[in-house]
Amino acid sequence: MSITLSVTDALATITLARPSAHNALDAEMKIAFKDAVDAARADNSVRAVLITADGKNFCVGQDLGEHVAALDADPSTAMNTVEKHYNPLIRSLSELGVPVVVAIPGACVGAGWGIALAGDIRVAGTSTTFATAFTGIGLASDSGLSHALVESLGASRAAALFLLGDKVTAGQAETWGLVHRVVPDEEVRTTAETLAGALATGPTEAYRQVKALVRANATGLYETLDREAAAQTALGQTSDHRSAVSAFLAKQKPAFTGR
Numbered sequence: 159m160s161i162t163l164s165v166t167d168a169l170a171t172i173t174l175a176r177p178s179a180h181n182a183l184d185a186e187m188k189i190a191f192k193d194a195v196d197a198a199r200a201d202n203s204v205r206a207v208l209i210t211a212d213g214k215n216f217c218v219g220q221d222l223g224e225h226v227a228a229l230d231a232d233p234s235t236a237m238n239t240v241e242k243h244y245n246p247l248i249r250s251l252s253e254l255g256v257p258v259v260v261a262i263p264g265a266c267v268g269a270g271w272g273i274a275l276a277g278d279i280r281v282a283g284t285s286t287t288f289a290t291a292f293t294g295i296g297l298a299s300d301s302g303l304s305h306a307l308v309e310s311l312g313a314s315r316a317a318a319l320f321l322l323g324d325k326v327t328a329g330q331a332e333t334w335g336l337v338h339r340v341v342p343d344e345e346v347r348t349t350a351e352t353l354a355g356a357l358a359t360g361p362t363e364a365y366r367q368v369k370a371l372v373r374a375n376a377t378g379l380y381e382t383l384d385r386e387a388a389a390q391t392a393l394g395q396t397s398d399h400r401s402a403v404s405a406f407l408a409k410q411k412p413a414f415t416g417r
Contacts, residue, residue, distance in 0.1 A: 161190035163197060168205040168358040168416070170198035171351075177213025182221040183269055188243035191273075195250040205416050206358035207254055209277060210261040210347055219268025219291060240300045244269060248302045251276040252373065255366040257357040261350035263343060267291045272301025275310070278369065279357075280336070281350040283343035288326040288336070290319050310336055361398045362416035 160176045172194045174181040183191075198204050211217060220239075228236035251258065251273065260277035268291040274280055290307075292299050299320060307316035311334055319326070331337045341349045357365065367389035374385060393399055402412035 159190070160184070160187040161194050163194040165198070165201060165204060167355070168203055169208060169351075169354055170201065170204045170206070171208045171210065171354075172198065174209075174211040174217055177211075177215075179221065180215040180265065181211050181213065181217040181270070183217065183219065184221040184224045185239065185243060187221075188239070188247055192243070192247045192250050195247070195254065199250070199254055204256060205360075205362045206256050206354045207258045208261065208350060208354040209258065209273070210350060211263060213264075215264035216262045216266045216286075217270025217273060218265050219270050222295075244272075244301045248272060248276050252302075255369060256362060257354070257360075257365050257369070259350050259354040259357065261347045262286050262337070263346050265289075269301040269303070272299075272303035272306065275306035275336070276302060279338050279350075279353055281339045281341065281346055281353065282328040282331060282337045283346045284328055284340060285343050286328040286331075286337075286340075286346075288331055290323060293320055294323050310334065359414060361393075361396075361402065361414045363396050363398060364393050367393055 160174070162171075162173045162175050164171050164173075172191070174187070174191075176182065176187060181187075195207075198207050225236065228239070257279065258277040259279045259281065260274045262274055262280055262282045264283070264286060266274055266282075266286060266288045268289070271288050271290065290299065290303065292303075298304070304316065304320070307319060310316075311319075315334075318324070326334075326336070328337065328340045332340045339349060339353075371385055371389055397417050398412075398414045402414070405412040
């Protein structure tokens with residue numbers, strides 16, 4: 159299996175499990191990845207998702223061996239995988255209403271970077287590196303990477319990363335806000351698991367509303383105020399909110415049930 163999915167204590171763990179190929183994405187893996195994401199979204203017991211990888215590297219992007227074979231077969235259809243596989247995968251990831259934590263060891267390149275940026279919280283190792291890589295093989299970008307980098311860094315810095323193909327270190331990524339924790343390489347997965355586990359016991363419905371508000375990316379203050387009011391009104395009626403307020407007043411730690 160190139161992708162595995164397990165669910166324990168409300169946490170769904172999706173693992174890229176093709177370490178011999180540095181978790182390069184072939185068609186089978188992309189289909190399995192989307193299926194795992196969809197299964198996690200359909201499971202009402204899941205309150206957080208962890209994406210991680212076997213081996214030294216998170217994901218080096220498209221399997222170029224498969225891509226060359228597609229080019230040899232028919233160059234006019236070789237890039238159909240973008241609409242057929244990458245776009246549906248990124249859409250599915252973006253539609254996850256629960257928090258998504260990504261553990262990123264080693265190299266995170268091309269579509270691998272797009273996948274990582276589709277999560278909410280990213281944990282990298284001290285030796286983790288990122289790169290766009292697309293222009294190095296005469297391509298532009300896919301997997302939503304151009305959108306994510308422009309949103310995070312602005313058009314100028316994003317364009318430079320695509321045009322120059324520079325590697326980004328974990329330290330740079332943290333400074334730029336692309337990752338949220340940088341830890342020793344051997345602690346990447348355990349740190350991410352701890353964060354994801356904590357989120358899986360948190361106020362799930364509040365997290366859903368936070369994600370919806372952030373991703374709506376409202377451009378006007380009034381629209382944002384209206385969205386926030388609607389979110390708070392809905393959340394004010396949840397049992398998690400009521401019990402948390404009661405616990406706060408009683409100087410106790412709240413226990414969230416996700417309802």
